[in-house]
Amino acid sequence: MSTLTLSNITKSYPNGYQAVHKLSLNIEEGEMVVLVGPSGCGKSTLLRMIAGLEEITSGNLKIDDCLVNNLEPSERDIAMVFQNYALYPHMSVYNNMAYGLRNRKTPKADIQRIVNDTAEMLEIEHLLERKPKQLSGGQRQRVAMGRAIVRKPKIFLFDEPLSNLDAKLRVQMRLQIKKLQRRLATTSVYVTHDQVEAMTLADKLVVLNQGTVEQVGTPLEIYDNPASVFVATFIGSPAMNILDAKVTKEGLQLGYSLSPIDTQSLKPGDIKLGLRPEHINIVEKMPWFEVEVELVESLGADLLLYCKTLYHKTMDETAQSLVVRAEGHSKIEIGDILGLDIDQKHLHLFDADTSKHINIDLKMNSKRELLYA
Amino acid sequence: MSSQAVFKNKWLPVALISPQLLITAVFFLWPAGQAIFQSFQLEDPFGLNHEFVGLENFIHLYNDSNYLNSLFTTLKFSISVAFLAMISALILSAFAEHIVRGSMFYRTFLIWPYAVAPLVAGSLWLFLFDPTIGVVAELLQWFGVNWNPTLNSAHAMWMVIITSTWKQISYNFLFFLAALQSVPKSLHEAAAIDGSGPVKRFITISFPLISPTSFFLLVINFVYAFFDTFGIIHAMTQGGPGRSTSTLVYKVYNDGFIGLNLGSSAAQSVILMIMVALLTVFQFKYIEKKVAY
Amino acid sequence: MVERRPLFSLFCHIILILGILSIAFPVWVALVATTHENTAFATGTPLWFGDLGFSVFSDLLSNQSTFNNSQLPITQMLFNSMVMALCITVGKLTISIMSAYAVVFFRFPGRMFAFWIIFFTLMLPVEVRIIPTFEVITNLNMLNSFSGLTIPLIASATATFLFRQFFLTVPKELFEAARIDGAGPIRFFIDILLPLSRTNIAALFVITFIYGWNQYLWPLLITTDVQYYTIVMGIKQMLGVVDGLIEWNKIMATTIIAMLPPVIVVIAMQKAFVKGLVDSEK
Numbered sequence: 001m002s003t004l005t006l007s008n009i010t011k012s013y014p015n016g017y018q019a020v021h022k023l024s025l026n027i028e029e030g031e032m033v034v035l036v037g038p039s040g041c042g043k044s045t046l047l048r049m050i051a052g053l054e055e056i057t058s059g060n061l062k063i064d065d066c067l068v069n070n071l072e073p074s075e076r077d078i079a080m081v082f083q084n085y086a087l088y089p090h091m092s093v094y095n096n097m098a099y100g101l102r103n104r105k106t107p108k109a110d111i112q113r114i115v116n117d118t119a120e121m122l123e124i125e126h127l128l129e130r131k132p133k134q135l136s137g138g139q140r141q142r143v144a145m146g147r148a149i150v151r152k153p154k155i156f157l158f159d160e161p162l163s164n165l166d167a168k169l170r171v172q173m174r175l176q177i178k179k180l181q182r183r184l185a186t187t188s189v190y191v192t193h194d195q196v197e198a199m200t201l202a203d204k205l206v207v208l209n210q211g212t213v214e215q216v217g218t219p220l221e222i223y224d225n226p227a228s229v230f231v232a233t234f235i236g237s238p239a240m241n242i243l244d245a246k247v248t249k250e251g252l253q254l255g256y257s258l259s260p261i262d263t264q265s266l267k268p269g270d271i272k273l274g275l276r277p278e279h280i281n282i283v284e285k286m287p288w289f290e291v292e293v294e295l296v297e298s299l300g301a302d303l304l305l306y307c308k309t310l311y312h313k314t315m316d317e318t319a320q321s322l323v324v325r326a327e328g329h330s331k332i333e334i335g336d337i338l339g340l341d342i343d344q345k346h347l348h349l350f351d352a353d354t355s356k357h358i359n360i361d362l363k364m365n366s367k368r369e370l371l372y373a
Numbered sequence: 374m375s376s377q378a379v380f381k382n383k384w385l386p387v388a389l390i391s392p393q394l395l396i397t398a399v400f401f402l403w404p405a406g407q408a409i410f411q412s413f414q415l416e417d418p419f420g421l422n423h424e425f426v427g428l429e430n431f432i433h434l435y436n437d438s439n440y441l442n443s444l445f446t447t448l449k450f451s452i453s454v455a456f457l458a459m460i461s462a463l464i465l466s467a468f469a470e471h472i473v474r475g476s477m478f479y480r481t482f483l484i485w486p487y488a489v490a491p492l493v494a495g496s497l498w499l500f501l502f503d504p505t506i507g508v509v510a511e512l513l514q515w516f517g518v519n520w521n522p523t524l525n526s527a528h529a530m531w532m533v534i535i536t537s538t539w540k541q542i543s544y545n546f547l548f549f550l551a552a553l554q555s556v557p558k559s560l561h562e563a564a565a566i567d568g569s570g571p572v573k574r575f576i577t578i579s580f581p582l583i584s585p586t587s588f589f590l591l592v593i594n595f596v597y598a599f600f601d602t603f604g605i606i607h608a609m610t611q612g613g614p615g616r617s618t619s620t621l622v623y624k625v626y627n628d629g630f631i632g633l634n635l636g637s638s639a640a641q642s643v644i645l646m647i648m649v650a651l652l653t654v655f656q657f658k659y660i661e662k663k664v665a666y
Numbered sequence: 667m668v669e670r671r672p673l674f675s676l677f678c679h680i681i682l683i684l685g686i687l688s689i690a691f692p693v694w695v696a697l698v699a700t701t702h703e704n705t706a707f708a709t710g711t712p713l714w715f716g717d718l719g720f721s722v723f724s725d726l727l728s729n730q731s732t733f734n735n736s737q738l739p740i741t742q743m744l745f746n747s748m749v750m751a752l753c754i755t756v757g758k759l760t761i762s763i764m765s766a767y768a769v770v771f772f773r774f775p776g777r778m779f780a781f782w783i784i785f786f787t788l789m790l791p792v793e794v795r796i797i798p799t800f801e802v803i804t805n806l807n808m809l810n811s812f813s814g815l816t817i818p819l820i821a822s823a824t825a826t827f828l829f830r831q832f833f834l835t836v837p838k839e840l841f842e843a844a845r846i847d848g849a850g851p852i853r854f855f856i857d858i859l860l861p862l863s864r865t866n867i868a869a870l871f872v873i874t875f876i877y878g879w880n881q882y883l884w885p886l887l888i889t890t891d892v893q894y895y896t897i898v899m900g901i902k903q904m905l906g907v908v909d910g911l912i913e914w915n916k917i918m919a920t921t922i923i924a925m926l927p928p929v930i931v932v933i934a935m936q937k938a939f940v941k942g943l944v945d946s947e948k
Contacts, residue, residue, distance in 0.1 A: 053842050074848035086839035090861040099857070100847035147843075379773050380851045386772035390780050393765040393821055397783055399806075400799060400818035401790045407798035465685045468678040475679075481933055482686045484940075488928035490880035490898045496905060496921045497692040500699065500914060506707040508695055539689065547940060571674060600793045604882040608902055622793045629797035630887065638797050645794035653789050 001029040002064045002154035002187050004050065009059035011045050011211075019045040021211040022059070027204070030185040032178075036198035037208035038234070043191045044159060046208070050189060051157050052076050063154060074103070079148035080157040083164060085140045087132040087147070093119075094128040097147045104151075118150045121180075138169045145177070149184065156181070156188040162197065174200060195235050199223070207231050229355040232274045232348060238304060240348070241280075241322035243273045255309055255320075257289035261344060265360045272355065274348030277304070277325040280340050282332075287339025291322065293332060301328045310337060405646065411639035423636075430640035439616060440624070440641070447620040450534060451598035457538040458594055459587070462545030467575055469546075470553045480550070487543035491601060495608030498536040502609075522610065526617030529610045533618050536609065537602045544597075545590050552586035553579055592656055599648070621645060693925075696918035704915050711914075722919045738892050740900065740920060747879055747896040748927070750815050754878035757820035759870055763863065766829030767855055771841070788823040792884055800887050810891040819884060824946045825870050831945070832866050833859070869942030872935045876928045897924040 004027040011020040020042040027033050035043040048054040050061065052073035061069050068076050079100075087096050094115055101111045119125040122142045132140055141161060148156055161177070162170045178201055181188050192198050198205055199219040207214040207222065207230075215227040219235075226232035232240040245254045247266045252259040252273065291307035298304075305324040324340065326332060349358040380386075412430050416423035434440045469479055486494070501509040504521045513520040522528040556579050564574045603622050606612060612619030612627060619627065625645065629638025695711060700723065702716035729739040768774070769781055792799060799818065808814030836859070844854045860867075882898050889895060895903070901924055904917050932939050 048842075051842070051846065053845070073842070073846045078846065080843070080846050082839040082843060084837060084839055086837060086843040088840065088843075088858060090858075090864075099844075099849075103848035103853065147847075151847075379771055380854075382772060382851055383774050385851055386768035386774045386777075389764040389768035389772075393761045393826065394780055394783055396761070396817060396821040397787050400802060401787050401795075401821060402783070404795045404798035404802050405790050407801065408795050411798065461685075465682065468681045471675065471678045472682065473675075477936075479682045479686065481936060483682075483689060484936070485929045485932055486689060487943075488876050488880075488932040489925045490882060490928070492882045492898050492902055493880075493921055493925050496901050496917060497696055499905065500711070500918060501692055501695060503914075506711050506914070508711045508713065511710055539692070542689065544943065547943060551944065571671075600791055603793060604880075604898070607882070607886075608905060625794070626796055626883070630800070635797060642794050642796065642798070646790065649791065649794055650789045 001185060003027060003029055003062075004155060004187060004189070005060070005062040005065070006046075006050075007060045007062075009046070009049065009061060010057045011042070011049060011054065012057045019211055020049070023211070023213055024059075025206060025213065025216065027187060027189065030187055032181050032188045032190060032201060032203045033206060034190045034192060034198045034202035034204070035206050035208055036192055036195060036202075036234070037214075039193060040210075041208040042211040043193075043208050047080075047157055047159055047189060047191045050155070051078055051080050077151075077154045078157055079151045079153040079155075080159065081141075081144045081148050081161040083160040085132075085144040085161075085164075087140060087143055089132050092129050092131060093124065093135070093143050093146075096132070096143060097150050100147065100151050114150050114152075115146075118146045121149075122146050137165050138173065141165060141173055142176075145180070149180070154187065156186050158188065158190040158192075160192055161190075163192070163194070170197075177201065196237065199235065205235075207234060209234075225357065226274070226348065227357050229272060229274070229350050232350070232357075236276060238277050238323045238325070241273075241275045241277065242350070243275065243309070243320050243322060244352075245271050245273045247271050254289050257287075259288050261347075266349070266358070270352035271358075272350040272352055274350060275322065275342055276346065277323040279346035280322075280324045280342050282324070282326060282330075283339050283341045285339075286341070288341045290337055290339050291324070293334055293336045293338060294321075296332060296334060298328065302326065303328055303330055303332065305332060305338070307338065408639045408642040408646070411635055412643045414636055414639075416635045426636070430636045431644075433637060434640055434644070442616060443619050443621055443624045446530075446616070446618065447599060450530065450537075450602075450618070450620055451595050453534045454537045454541065454598040454602075455591055455594035457534065458541035459545050459590055461538070462542045463549050463587075465542070466546050466549035466553055467579070469550055470579075471571065480547075483546050484543040486540050489540060491537075491540065491604030492608045493604075494536050494540045495605040498532065498539070499609050502532045522614075524614055526614055529614055529618050533602070533606055533609055536605050537598060540605075541594060541597055545594070548586055548590055549583065552583040556582050589656075592652060596649075596652055693922070696922055699915050700919040700922065702915055704911065704913050707914055718915075722915050723923070726916060726919055726923070738895050738900065740897070740923065742893075743895050743897040743900040744923070746894060747898065747924075749812060750881065750885070750896055751875050751878035751927075753812065753816040754819050754881075755871055755874040757816060758822050758825055758874050758878075759867060761820055762822055762825035762870075763829050763860075763867075765826045766833055767859065769826075770830055770833040771851070771854075784821075784823050784826050786823075787821050792819075796883070796887060803888050809888050810894055812894070814888050815881075815885055815894065816878075819878070819881065822874075825874065828866065828870060828945050829863065832863060836862060865938065865941065866945070868935060868938040869945060871942075872931055872939040873942040873946060875931055879928045900924075 006023060006025045009020055009023045010018065012018045023042075023046065025033075035046060037043050045054060049056050052068070052071060052075075056069050060067055063076060063078075088099065091099065097115045097118065098111050101114065106114075115128070116125065119128055122145060124139060124142050124146060127135060127139060127143070132143065135143065141164075144161065158177070162173055165173060174197060190201055202219050204216065205219050205222050206216050209230050215222055215231045217225075222231060222235050226235060226240070229242055233242060243254060245252050247253075247263050247268045247270075248258070249263065249268070250258055251261045251263055252271070254273065290310045292310050293305050293307050295306040296303060297306070303326040305326055307322055307324055308319045309322070310319070324338070332338070349360070350356065351358055413425055413427060414423045415426045415429065465483060469476060469483075472479060489497075501507045502520075502522055504510050504523065510520045520528060522532045560578050561574055564578055569577065599620070600622055602620065603626065606618055606620060606623050610618040612623050621641065622645065625638055625641045628634045628641065632638075695713065698712060698715055699707070701718045702712055703718065706712060706716060726740045729741055765780075765784060769777060803809055803814050803818070806814075808817075840858065841854065844858050849857060880898065881896070882902070885894070885896050885899055886902075889899070897920065901917065901920055904920065905912070
């Protein structure tokens with residue numbers, strides 16, 4: 001079990017492009033850290049720097065308080081599972097798993113024992129004599145895991161290991177990775193662009209954007225308190241609705257609808273509202289604002305309603321789109337006009353300029369009743 | 374491979390590549406440099422005296438009817454070989470493409486002449502074309518042709534052309550067949566539904582689609598006829614009768630090695646080098662040989 | 667074949683069989699000639715076997731029969747050809763794969779320069795620099811030696827490019843996995859890259875073996891000692907009888923012997939051969 005410390009890690013390329021910018025992160029013993037972000041956010045580059053496959057332009061990378069910036073990948077005592085598995089095509093499964101151990105001059109008998117034990121754990125012991133070509137996608141994935149496990153490394157690195165699998169297998173393997181990681185309690189860094197994978201696997205979730213950390217926390221912390229519009233829209237499915245609104249003395253103004261919220265602690269002007277589809281309530285009476293349903297998607301348990309805000313016809317406002325999650329058997333059809341409201345504890349506010357979360361306790365304005373009178 | 378996936382060692386790669394570089398420098402670049410140097414020199418056959426003569430060797434060549442004749446001979450020879458070898462290969466491959474079963478068998482028995490050394494091919498055909506005992510010569514005489522390649526330049530030329538063609542058909546056949554097989558089957562099916570038969574389909578669909586291959590083969594066949602047929606000519610005609618089958622490469626050998634005219638031979642070498650360089654550039658530029666770096 | 671037309675199919679087969687027969691015709695005549703006494707040709711070359719059987723071959727190969735103008739037994743010439751072809755093949759493959767490895771998997775000063783130097787060899791076939799190369803060989807005292815016969819021919823841009831092309835298609839994750847598994851440059855080369863290159867090596871082996879075996883101009887230039895004559899040169903020497911009778915039956919037997927090794931390699935390794943031809947022109 002090991003810790004991993006990144007301080008001010010920067011990666012810039014000769015053409016001036018900075019893939020990672022002054023990134024700091026602590027990873028505790030036995031922790032499963034998931035790096036998540038859109039493509040090009042620097043997550044893979046970061047992982048590859050930890051592996052030693054990319055040079056670190058500046059900053060320090062420490063494994064167990066030992067600076068490893070200039071160590072070869074093989075000297076860092078890490079193991080990596082690649083997206084395309086990178087199994088040696090000419091070697092049997094057994095040799096694929098044994099190769100790293102042989103290079104470390106592990107005694108033959110030990111190699112045999114370790115490989116067999118690991119194969120048993122992964123339920124691939126019947127495949128040991130086969131070549132990678134003769135394996136299914138899921139089996140290859142397991143061999144790739146096995147190759148990482150046999151080395152008993154200080155740190156596991158996973159580079160989108162499930163993205164080449166079909167949806168069903170992905171869920172299965174996700175569970176297996178989680179179980180294995182728990183069982184082996186090895187510090188792990190896992191890169192993915194799939195936020196569901198990220199949420200389910202992470203002890204600690206790191207959301208990256210444009211080479212910097214947007215937010216670090218447990219999956220729930222990040223879901224409940226997204227630090228920025230970026231995180232808010234990236235984590236959660238369907239994504240959080242972000243609506244443009246205005247702060248006035250009376251409350252939050254969305255189009256012509258005024259929300260009865262106490263705005264004294266907010267500075268007047270533009271603001272962004274964040275509403276998760278699952279937190280929006282459809283109300284018969286006294287809605288905050290009204291929408292027209294443009295499209296209905298049934299997921300069985302839920303309905304996803306794609307709506308457009310409905311403003312007073314006389315007001316020249318651009319309609320805004322949002323998604324509402326409703327109960328699966330609600331009788332709602334395209335063209336329906338719905339009244340919406342949201343519990344203010346689920347309402348997120350973001351600064352219109354910086355897109356950062358505004359942390360204040362929202363209070364219901366006492367004048368609410370008056371407004372609808 | 375993107376830039377990061379490399380080893381960091383600095384000396385190992387130099388050690389790995391140095392044998393190749395050393396051999397290239399000693400046996401390719403040095404002689405090439407020598408050729409260029411000598412092409413501006415006049416040297417006596419014993420190598421005792423030489424003087425700088427500028428472009429004189431080249432001007433000599435330009436004014437030398439023998440050289441111009443040899444150039445003309447080479448062109449005549451190369452065009453004939455390229456044309457004959459490509460046409461016969463195209464016909465064979467067009468039919469071979471239609472064979473469902475046994476195509477491997479035909480391929481096997483059509484490709485082997487590629488493996489025969491030019492000189493050995495020369496020897497095989499010389500026996501057939503020998504004016505007194507050759508089978509083909511006999512046949513031609515039966516048709517009333519007074520076959521005698523040792524005296525008749527046209528006969529000699531035909532003899533080397535046919536032998537060179539025989540050797541090159543295999544190569545062209547393989548490339549044509551591969552190109553024809555890569556024409557999407559759906560195109561043929563569509564055309565067949567439109568009512569065109571195999572011949573029409575070949576002319577209207579396959580042939581236009583394999584034109585890049587044809588163009589590539591044309592260049593390759595020229596290179597072959599220019600540079601790889603020395604053995605055939607040396608075995609069959611020694612450039613004769615007269616100089617009627619003396620191609621440029623044969624002449625470089627003959628002038629330099631037999632005639633010991635070093636300056637002229639070097640100048641001829643330089644001209645050949647320029648030709649190869651042009652053909653290479655041509656190949657890379659227009660036939661998309663992939664060496665993008 | 668889009669539609670079924672049995673008659674057209676038959677026609678295709680007939681054309682191809684005719685093609686095969688006409689291409690094989692010279693070898694047929696040569697083979698027939700080896701079964702006749704040399705005197706039989708005076709009345710025209712026969713087209714059917716005589717009664718000598720394989721005796722001309724066996725006499726030649728057991729060195730009981732020599733030519734009036736050849737001092738070297740045919741087995742010795744075969745041996746020379748084999749040594750030359752194999753040395754060129756092994757040498758070419760070795761230095762090409764090493765160079766390609768250096769160019770693809772390392773970054774070192776002068777890498778582009780080295781690449782262009784190798785590229786230039788494409789433009790300088792032996793045929794265009796006959797005399798100066800001969801002089802270099804003379805200066806280096808490499809006339810009449812196996813090293814002179816082989817070493818200058820093993821530099822090859824084509825083979826280097828072919829390996830380079832292949833190395834570029836090796837997924838970089840494989841390289842990275844090997845590095846994490848603790849494989850250094852040598853280990854990676856031997857354990858991963860060489861086994862993966864098997865089919866390419868086989869393809870190049872066929873092409874290069876034919877190239878080496880069929881060399882003629884080069885040995886003609888640098889061997890004056892009959893001891894180093896290859897079989898291809900031997901045939902030329904036999905053809906060059908000035909006065910006296912050309913022993914066609916023996917020459918044809920030697921010709922067939924000379925073409926057999928490369929032809930067998932091509933037919934036996936047909937797949938590798940086709941791959942080699944196609945790849946080396948890419």
